[in-house]
Amino acid sequence: MPIKHWIVIMMENRSFDHLLGYLKKLNSQIDGLTGDESNLYNPADPNSKRVFVNFNSPDVDPNAGHSVQATTQQIFGSSTENKNFPPPMSGFVASAEGMSAGWGPEVLSCFNSTSLSVLSSLAMEFALFDHWFASVPGPTEINRAYLHSCSSHGLGDNDPTKLAEGIPGKTIFTSIGDAGYDWKIYYELLPAALFMQELREYPENFHTLWDFYDDCEAGTLPTYSFIEPRYYTLDSDLLANDQHPSHEISQGELFLKKMYEAVRASPQWNQTALILTYDEHGGYYDHVPTPLDIPNPDGLNSTDPAFNFTRIGIRIPTVIISPWVPKGTLVNKGSGPTPTSEFEHSSIAATLKKVLNLPKFLTKRDEWASTFESVFSLSEPRTDCPATLPDPYPFNLQKPNQHEQPIHELQHNLLLMAQALTGNKDDISPTITEREAGLFVEKQMKEWQTQAKALQENKVFL
Template sequence: MENRSFDHMLGWMKPNLGLPFDGLTGEECNHRNVYDPASPTICVSPTAQYVDPDPDHSFEAIRFQVFASDNASSPPTMSGFVQDALTLSEETAAAVMQGFPPAKLPVYATLASEFAVFDRWFSSLPGPTQPNRLFVYSATSHGDTSHNKKHLIQGYPQRTIFDSIRDEGRDFAVYATSLPTTLFYRNLRKLKYVFKFHRFSTFAKHAARGDLKTLSVLEPRYFDLFGKEANDDHPSHDVANGQWVVKEVYEALRASPMWNQSLLIITYDEHGGFYDHVPTPNVGIPSPDGIVGPEPFFFNFDRLGVRVPTIMVSPWIKKGTVVSRPNGPTPTSEYEHSSIPATIKKIFNLSSDFLTQRDAWAGTFDNVYSELTSPRTDCPELLPVVPPLRVTELNENRRISEFQSELVQLAAALNGDHHMIDSGVIEGMSVKEADAYVNHAVARFFKASKEAIRKGADGNEIVDLTTNISSRSHNNFTAMSRVSFLGCHVETVKTDEPSRSTWQPAPARPPHQTHDRCDVLRALVVTVEGSLDPATLAEGSHNPSVAAAEVSCDPAITIEGSHAPTQVFPEVGGVAAADVGDVAGWTVDVSAAAEDGADAEGPEVPGEMLGGSFAAKAA
């Protein structure tokens, strides 16, 4: 899950539920000005609601939140949260000190009472999302303290716990809705791992038939759309939706024949800028691999990040368990994200070495489920229903967050659209546009990878879908209809000629959106496959079997390769083929796509984006 601190989510369960963990008392406060002890304070309160916008949680901001100064060698005071948040707004300063009462998070309240809460689980470094996520499965961020676009494109090179599991003849599965962020690891992009990825909804089916693997990773929905609301807990997403997805996973696992052999871990990547009162550990913490962080901070990875919520669920866990410090393996060991690969290595007796010095040091939690002699039979079968917290209307046309732009960058890297990553196009996308692009790009990556496997490619290879503007490859590994550019605003209209549809530019962009994404279109080529000779559809041209294309920011779209007369583009300007049909008066046949997607293993995406062909006839 995303971007919430322990105190923000679970701190108020101590006084309200009587759970004996290190939570809040109500007396914790931060001064508005850390340099003036007489300045007013803002204190914690159980009044958290829907949070928007996102508090700052960059490496630099976290340093001030923790130390209340620029001196990271002093003892952590956890007193700089308010002053840091005031650089954004008064509302943000109040929000970072607020926590949720148990009634607002009834799923967590139930699980905390029924199973185990870790009250000293820290993020692996005092930094943002992606570096901390990397620690979860590789015990290092490969020296990154922020999002690194170079490593993004190439894929992070370090060994992961997935590799260790596979080397022992065991198996794993990744279930994702938007896209699997585990694809930030280069190894996970290899063909041999393609069939390890599944749609999120498949988890319940696998659980029901007792087909869960040694390790199952579940990734929530990251984009907030009408009818498909985000459930990752990242502000500005409603945490009620996060409660629902945890409820869904728990109930599927509880009903599974594998329930008595399972351990469910719920944790967060980092604190998201929200207050926590427990000082971050900064003594005796080893660098994972000796790689020093980038300038200007040259971080040595010798201190942990802020405490985050972590709950573990199993019928082998005593009711109301609280886990604090680990019992080794060193006197300074703590629970942090590297504890996950460390524990997996231990409980499955994996023969491979530790991934880094960090998971060799991190505490393991195998003792949490070892105190009972038989599994409990009194675990709840269902969890509470959760009402929404957001009272404002969802806005899927808002600009994407920094975290979401990183996901789109990952999708662009997988799709070979490297030119998009530094173009400014992605940062200007709306949530709806970004989700459409990600779905299309990830589906294309998986489809091309499976095609490569069918053609006998080596399992250690990675499909390269890089766009070559001057000479597009048309081998079997990249043969799929696609439009490289999704950002240009277009709309479809029905003309007098039933076999012709014109794509025209939408109204002018709002003044604050200064980057014209149509600029990028001039450098791109639209490629399709089929049996039609290569052709150029210039403004005003017309082919009886193919719709004409008219885009104001570039009068011609080049079609390279070959194209069946009945095929249409799967995506144009962020509008799905089915939507084009609705608006333009075309009937779109996606039966081929649906058939392909029926047994496809990959992220959950619309059926029309899974297929390689889209038949269209005039309505």
């Protein structure tokens, strides 16, 4: 295996069809959109108005429903799970309209190769996975837990109290560390990885994004790197770049361009794999039925909402980037280790276990998940990989002052988690803005690391 350095970037809340469904027009083998896909306003009424997909999505989109309940409606066309396969994927418009009138057509609006120049280039240049699913048909924090731990340990929604306390369980980071490999988490402002309780014991492994650029340039990347975008807009020059609606998609494109170009210029490029994925679909349409009858990872179920973790989420974009990947690689369904195995976020831990000879799986989920080491199939690294990527498409839309907007659920949960890290008891204003919240969590992160360093020095002194 030529890969010695593994980098994962997880962006926010976009489905495969929403971002990359148009690629079928460029490569008919990709399981994308024909333009004939649609949803009814009322899936139970065949005479209700029908909405078709389009390829003219605006840069700013609604923050549509993506809880377990909302996603169940989007998949099955009603709030009741139906085990008949395949699921119709018929409830996206109804779910969105139930949140806000007029959102229905927007969740069927998709991007194109012009408006997504960076992601399009990466998808066509390296390995595109068109059957990679979110781990859970539910929200951000739960799916990120599966990326790190291959389980949410029974948590089925974004419970602020439980998230502030931390999700228990062993993570892929400490599995790697226990085997003698190094790892780092790079972030801007505050990393969502700290929702994982175990990772709060390793403050020295958290580094700013500027450290990532330095490590790329110096050739000192660790075995495993996890990169988190900026989740808050601080001002007109420091915009959120996580692509979480309604943050600008173009800012995320610029972020991905910078990440790729830093890795591409690194002396470690020929030993590196960069994995780009998204946490979940964000309420946006995808036509591929979600797999059912998936193994529960650890026997733990959610009671509110009631969910047993035996089906996975909606398809999301995933691209694996490396000079060892043949240009234009397309990966469809996984080929094992079981007849029902699929690519989902636990595939990353499963692959790392395999290539690094880690002693144990984290849960039954990564034991089941498909692995992707076979994409690094060339006998020698490519020399034609682009050194730079196209500039993001300039949408030039008149946008509100995003830094003055109220915070959404993920931002709120990050804020409460930041308080828990330092023991901060400040009352949080219900009208706190993105800028105020972003500056607050950044301050708490710095304070937490200072406290941890002082505690460690005190232990050494004693």
